[in-house]
Amino acid sequence: xxxxxxxxxxxxxxxxxxxxxxxxxxxxxxxxxxxxxxxxxxxxxxxxxxxxxxxxxxxxxxxxxxxxxxxxxxxxxxxxxxxxxxxxxxxxxxxxxxxxxxxxxxxxxxxxxxxxxxxxxxxxxxxxxxxxxxxxxxxxxxxxxxxxxxxxxxxxxxxxxxxxxxxxxxxxxxxxxxxxxxxxxxxxxxxxxxxxxxxxxxxxxxxxxx
Amino acid sequence: xxxxxxxxxxxxxxxxxxxxxxxxxxxxxxxxxxxxxxxxxxxxxxxxxxxxxxxxxxxxxxxxxxxxxxxxxxxxxxxxxxxxxxxxxxxxxxxxxxxxxxxxxxxxxxxxxxxxxxxxxxxxxxxxxxxxxxxxxxxxxxxxxxxxxxxxxxxxxxxxxxxxxxxxxxxxxxxxxxxxxxxxxxxxxxxxxxxxxxxxxxxxxxxxxxxxxxxxxxxxxxxxxxxxxxxxxxxxxxxxxxxxxxxxxxxxxxxxxxxxxxxxxxxxxxxxxxxxxxxxxxxxxxxxxxxxxxxxxxxxxxxxxxxxxxxxxxxxxxx
Numbered sequence: 001x002x003x004x005x006x007x008x009x010x011x012x013x014x015x016x017x018x019x020x021x022x023x024x025x026x027x028x029x030x031x032x033x034x035x036x037x038x039x040x041x042x043x044x045x046x047x048x049x050x051x052x053x054x055x056x057x058x059x060x061x062x063x064x065x066x067x068x069x070x071x072x073x074x075x076x077x078x079x080x081x082x083x084x085x086x087x088x089x090x091x092x093x094x095x096x097x098x099x100x101x102x103x104x105x106x107x108x109x110x111x112x113x114x115x116x117x118x119x120x121x122x123x124x125x126x127x128x129x130x131x132x133x134x135x136x137x138x139x140x141x142x143x144x145x146x147x148x149x150x151x152x153x154x155x156x157x158x159x160x161x162x163x164x165x166x167x168x169x170x171x172x173x174x175x176x177x178x179x180x181x182x183x184x185x186x187x188x189x190x191x192x193x194x195x196x197x198x199x200x201x202x203x204x205x206x207x208x209x210x
Numbered sequence: 211x212x213x214x215x216x217x218x219x220x221x222x223x224x225x226x227x228x229x230x231x232x233x234x235x236x237x238x239x240x241x242x243x244x245x246x247x248x249x250x251x252x253x254x255x256x257x258x259x260x261x262x263x264x265x266x267x268x269x270x271x272x273x274x275x276x277x278x279x280x281x282x283x284x285x286x287x288x289x290x291x292x293x294x295x296x297x298x299x300x301x302x303x304x305x306x307x308x309x310x311x312x313x314x315x316x317x318x319x320x321x322x323x324x325x326x327x328x329x330x331x332x333x334x335x336x337x338x339x340x341x342x343x344x345x346x347x348x349x350x351x352x353x354x355x356x357x358x359x360x361x362x363x364x365x366x367x368x369x370x371x372x373x374x375x376x377x378x379x380x381x382x383x384x385x386x387x388x389x390x391x392x393x394x395x396x397x398x399x400x401x402x403x404x405x406x407x408x409x410x411x412x413x414x415x416x417x418x419x420x421x422x423x424x425x426x427x428x429x430x431x432x433x434x435x436x437x438x439x440x441x442x443x444x445x446x447x448x449x450x451x452x453x454x455x456x457x458x459x460x461x462x463x464x465x466x467x468x469x470x471x472x473x474x475x476x477x478x479x480x481x482x483x484x485x486x487x488x489x490x491x492x493x494x495x496x497x498x499x500x501x502x503x504x505x506x507x508x509x510x511x512x513x514x515x516x517x518x519x520x521x522x523x524x525x526x527x528x529x
Contacts, residue, residue: 110299113262113372114313114362115288128303203303203346 003163003178011182017158018186021077021149025084026142032085033092040093041100051097054090062087062148066155080152087148088141095137099130132202139194146187160186213370213402214238214261219270221256230256232426233270240369243396243403245413247449248423254406257423258372261404262291274370289316292363292371292401296378298355300347306332306358307343313366331361334395353384357391364399373405377412389415410450414438414461422446435461455525460490467492467524468506468514475512480505485513489521496521 004011040046057065062083069079103126111121153161163179166172215237222229231253238244246254259265260272263284272279279287300309307328314324329339335357347355356376363371377385389412396403407413413420414434422429422437422445430442438458441447451457465485481495482505492504496518506514 104297104299104302106295106297106299107301109264110293110295111301113264113288113293113295113299115285115290115316116312117285120316125301 003172003174004181007178011160011163011178014158014160014162015182015186017077018146018149018160018183021081021084021152021157021159022142022145022190025081025145025149026088026138028081029085029088029092029141029145030138033089033096036089037093037096037100040097047097051090051094054093057086058090062151063154066151070155075156077152077155077157080149080155080157084145084148087144091141091144092134092137095140096130096134099133099137100126102133103129128201132198135194135198135201139191139198142190142194143187146183146190150183213240213275214404215273215276216257217271217273219257219260219267219272221253221260221265221267221269229253229268229426231260231267234428235270236421236428236431238402238404240402241400242418243392243405243416244419244421245405245407245417246421246423247407247410247413248429249449250408252423253426254408254423255374256426258374258404258406261370261372262288262293285316289313289366290368290370292366292368294356294359294363294371294373294376296375298347298352298359298376300355300358300362302347305344305346306337306350307339309347309358310362310365312362317366327365331364332358334364334398335361335391337361351384352380353388356380356388360391360395364395364401369402371401371403371405373403375406375408378408385412392416414450414457422449456490456493459493459521459525460488462489462524463487464489464492464504464506464516465508465514467520468516469520471512471514475515480515482507482512483516484508489524492516493518493521 036050040050065086066079066083069082073079073082107125107129108121111125116124149157149159150161150164152159153165160179160182163175163182167175167177167179216234219231219234220229221231234257246257248254256265260267261274261279263279274287301312304312310328310331311324314327319327328343332339332342337354337357342350342354342358347358350358359376363373377388380388392403393416405416407416417434419431419433420437421431424445430437430446432440435458437446438450438452438461441450441452446452463485464483464487467489468485480503481499481501483492483495485506485508495501495504502517504516505512506516
């Protein structure tokens with residue numbers, strides 16, 4: 001704790017590196033997952049191979065996966081970000097496909113029968129209904145990404161993991177504790193923010209709980 | 211001119227052994243309620259959904275007010291037709307008011323007009339706007355949801371309403387209340403209503419005419435009374451339970467069976483009922499009260515008498 005208080009500048013730099021990696025990885029992951037999920041929703045037979053393949057990817061230990069990627073992308077943040085993107089795909093694609101499939105067919109039929117165009121049905125009905133489910137996926141993906149980014153320090157990518165690994169190498173327990181606390185707080189805060197957003201996007205549930 | 215005209219309409223789904231709808235030709239008049247009745251798989255819902263082009267016929271044409279529906283853009287066509295489905299299909303993320311506003315918004319109505327329309331329609335379906343406007347569908351009972359579903363379908367002021375088993379998933383008491391509501395609304399609004407049902411009682415209560423379907427084909431299309439008294443074949447006879455005399459009495463009005471008030475009429479002790487009530491109601495009232503005669507009222511004034519003999523006579527003549 002004392003390390004955190006006495007070196008706020010260093011910790012902040014590492015925190016920003018950590019956030020940057022997580023943010024870039026999530027951005028790319030979402031940009032890939034949305035079209036992929038739409039494709040899987042349209043062509044149902046793709047669900048098993050795509051989700052199965054992504055699931056297998058998820059079972060590879062992150063350290064091993066990044067080592068595989070280093071020859072391709074170098075010993076830097078890129079390899080770590082690519083690993084984060086690959087890991088979060090299964091979470092994002094699965095949540096979005098399950099969310100889209102979970103929309104009551106009567107609701108979609110009503111939308112069609114009332115004369116909404118394909119675009120109107122998508123933006124006014126499907127998007128608002130699937131958004132909370134999708135955001136739940138983003139939240140889990142964000143936590144996973146934050147965890148993997150911590151390992152990134154081993155691969156010259158910076159981030160809060162640096163405190164942990166430096167601490168271990170130099171026997172500095174204060175650094176280890178500081179790193180652990182910082183990563184935990186970051187994960188909790190991001191989780192809380194996304195949870196609030198999730199809550200905000202479903203007014204119907206919010207009222208029901210009151 | 212008929213409001214809806216089916217001209218030799220068929221639809222065969224890809225891979226279907228027989229056409230889901232086979233060479234249907236019939237006309238629905240403006241302002242009448244036509245119930246499409248038949249067992250499941252008879253093609254009744256398919257026929258309905260071709261009117262708003264959720265399905266496209268593989269042969270034949272459908273005309274609304276004389277114009278072929280193929281000539282209209284499907285979304286434009288649908289915005290002009292009220293559509294009510296079984297599980298209400300309300301948008302769960304929208305309030306009651308927003309649900310009702312969907313079609314007026316698609317039609318590009320100005321905001322103040324939409325707001326006024328929402329209140330008007332909620333009043334019409336007996337949901338107080340102050341209480342229900344801002345609720346979400348999940349906060350409503352099944353019956354209330356379907357009232358909102360009806361309000362939503364009426365919002366764009368369509369001349370034609372398509373109703374696909376709207377009360378199929380609703381308990382019997384609420385269903386009867388909603389059927390009454392439909393009849394009351396129809397008295398006010400005079401829409402052309404095409405209503406799919408598999409419930410004979412519902413069809414007999416609501417319909418001006420009933421279109422009976424089996425295996426994709428129209429078996430008979432006539433008034434409830436004619437169907438009961440002159441069923442085209444054994445299928446119609448059995449489907450409607452034409453042997454059920456009490457059911458027939460339910461379709462006959464007291465006004466048509468009563469005798470005029472005798473000149474010396476003075477007895478104010480008879481139970482009373484309206485000339486618009488059915489003979490089934492009358493029979494029930496006689497059995498319940500044990501009275502020898504009922505006084506028939508029209509606008510609150512006695513206009514005639516009805517006895518068990520009159521009921522028996524009507525039943526025999528009807529048969």
